[in-house]
Amino acid sequence: xxxxxxxxxxxxxxxxxxxxxxxxxxxxxxxxxxxxxxxxxxxxxxxxxxxxxxxxxxxxxxxxxxxxxxxxxxxxxxxxxxxxxxxxxxxxxxxxxxxxxxxxxxxxxxxxxxxxxxxxxxxxxxxxxxxxxxxxxxxxxxxxxxxxxxxxxxxxxxxxxxxxxxxxxxxxxxxxxxxxxxxxxxxxxxxxxxxxxxxxxxxxxxxxxxxxxxxxxxxxxxxxxxxxxxxxxxxxxxxxxxxxxxxxxxxxxxxxxxxxxxxxxxxxxxxxxxxxxxxxxxxxxxxxxxxxxxxxxxxxxxxxxxxxxxxxxxxxxxxxxxxxx
Ligand code: ADP
Ligand code: MG
Numbered sequence: 001x002x003x004x005x006x007x008x009x010x011x012x013x014x015x016x017x018x019x020x021x022x023x024x025x026x027x028x029x030x031x032x033x034x035x036x037x038x039x040x041x042x043x044x045x046x047x048x049x050x051x052x053x054x055x056x057x058x059x060x061x062x063x064x065x066x067x068x069x070x071x072x073x074x075x076x077x078x079x080x081x082x083x084x085x086x087x088x089x090x091x092x093x094x095x096x097x098x099x100x101x102x103x104x105x106x107x108x109x110x111x112x113x114x115x116x117x118x119x120x121x122x123x124x125x126x127x128x129x130x131x132x133x134x135x136x137x138x139x140x141x142x143x144x145x146x147x148x149x150x151x152x153x154x155x156x157x158x159x160x161x162x163x164x165x166x167x168x169x170x171x172x173x174x175x176x177x178x179x180x181x182x183x184x185x186x187x188x189x190x191x192x193x194x195x196x197x198x199x200x201x202x203x204x205x206x207x208x209x210x211x212x213x214x215x216x217x218x219x220x221x222x223x224x225x226x227x228x229x230x231x232x233x234x235x236x237x238x239x240x241x242x243x244x245x246x247x248x249x250x251x252x253x254x255x256x257x258x259x260x261x262x263x264x265x266x267x268x269x270x271x272x273x274x275x276x277x278x279x280x281x282x283x284x285x286x287x288x289x290x291x292x293x294x295x296x297x298x299x300x301x302x303x304x305x306x307x308x309x310x311x312x313x314x315x316x317x318x319x320x321x322x323x324x325x
Contacts, residue, residue, distance in 0.1 A: 037064060038121060044141035047148055048133045051098030052229045052260050054119060059128035061089040061118065088114050090283045091128070096276070098133070101261045103274035105304055110280040112264045113153070116234045119262065120149040132230065146170055150228030152236040152252075156215030160204035163195070166218060170226035178225060185251045186221035187244045188214065212239040220248055223255055231261045238265075277301060 062085035089111050096102040104112045117123060118130050121137045130137045137145060150170060158166050167179050174182075176199060183192045191214060195201040201208050203218070210218065216239045223231065236252065237245045256263075263270055271277060272291045279287040279300045287299050294301035 038124060040142045041139060044144070045135050045139040047135055047140055047144045050133075051258075052133050052148060053098045053100075054094075054096040054102075054230060054260055054262065055129075055131045055134075056092050056094040056115065056118070057129045057131070059089055059092040059115075059118065059130065060087055060126045061114065061123065062087040062126060063114075064123070087126070088283050092280075092283070092285055094278060094285060094288075096260055096262060098260055099258060100275040101256065101263065101270075101273070103271040103277045104262065104264045104280055105271060105277060105301065106280035106286075111283040112280050113234050114283075115280065116151065116153075116232050116262060116264060119230065119232060120151050121145055147226070148228055149230045149232065150223040150226050150255075151232045152216070152219045152223055152234065154216070154235040154238045156212070156217075156219040156239075158204040158207075158210075158215055158218060160202065160207055162197075162200045162202050163192075163218070164199040166203060167222050167225050170222055170228065174225055179221075182221040182225035183218075185224050186217040187247050188217050188221060213241065213244070216240065217244070217248060220252065224251055227255065227259075229259060231256055231259045232263075233261070234264045236263075279304070 065085050092111070092115060094102065094115070104115060106112055118125060119132075119137070121130070121140075124138060132140065132145075132148060140148075147170060159169065163183075164176070164179055167182065168174050171178075179199060180189075180192065183189060191210075192198065195208065203210055203215075216236070220236065233252065233256075237248060240248055263274065275290070276288055277291060277294055278285045279294070281300065287294060287297070287301055289297065289301075295305060
């Protein structure tokens with residue numbers, strides 16, 4: 001196990017270094033992600049207007065090693081493929097129609113978060129493709145991708161920058177009033193009032209210390225502000241206490257309505273009303289269908305439903321807390 005974790009720690013450290021180097025106040029909008037291997041093509045294709053569909057086609061993916069990442073930052077791309085990383089996704093096919101809701105369920109470590117991270121192109125696939133309305137995400141301009149896809153994860157990733165800049169990341173022309181409104185809807189109104197420099201308070205690495213729940217609510221505020229056409233919620237309310245959870249949940253349901261969405265390990269009520277539920281195990285989609293179809297099929301989902309979801313009172317529990325595996 002120790003051997004397994006060492007490369008991941010190294011990678012995490014490499015990413016922090018890269019981030020510190022790249023993300024200064026002026027450059028925050030230029031950086032799509034921390035991975036220097038992700039590059040914007042010089043002649044990007046436009047993303048069609050209107051609701052967006054999302055598809056993964058036979059996607060294979062392994063996390064790049066720390067060595068690969070640091071070499072890429074030195075532009076020594078030729079050396080990159082010497083040591084293949086361990087494959088995490090082994091040919092994933094998924095489709096979310098425009099305006100539809102896809103729920104991903106499955107055991108911890110199955111690959112759900114990895115799938116979610118490929119849609120905003122935090123990493124590039126090793127083979128296959130991720131498309132938005134039929135356009136490969138590698139062909140899109142960073143600004144279009146960033147504006148179209150909003151992600152709330154468990155960790156609530158923030159840039160070392162002011163609150164205002166962190167929120168404007170996905171909507172550069174947002175007014176201060178819009179930002180304050182988004183903070184209030186994410187239940188951060190009180191925190192905001194207590195901050196030393198208001199919207200200019202610097203958060204993120206070495207910045208003003210926020211709790212896990214506050215960080216998560218800041219990324220939720222970012223989502224509420226930007227109203228992206230594709231919403232990805234990866235255990236989006238994992239760090240919230242039950243009181244703010246139910247308030248934030250309302251705002252999230254609103255943010256989801258009419259949007260294309262991928263939701264991971266959310267409430268039973270969300271999973272159940274998903275247009276499609278996909279069960280992910282060991283880097284593969286092993287089963288998909290509606291709640292009724294999958295219960296009737298009596299397969300993996302039916303077991304998950306019985307063992308995990310069944311502990312939640314039905315229909316709409318006051319507290320989330322489910323980890324579908
Ligand atoms: P889930 O979200 O379903 O719990 P993940 O997508 O987080 O699963 O993880 C899938 C696999 O990828 C696991 O084996 C996990 O250890 C590995 N993994 C996740 N994140 C990283 C990372 N940043 N670097 C290397 N391996 C990772
Ligand atoms: Mg996960």
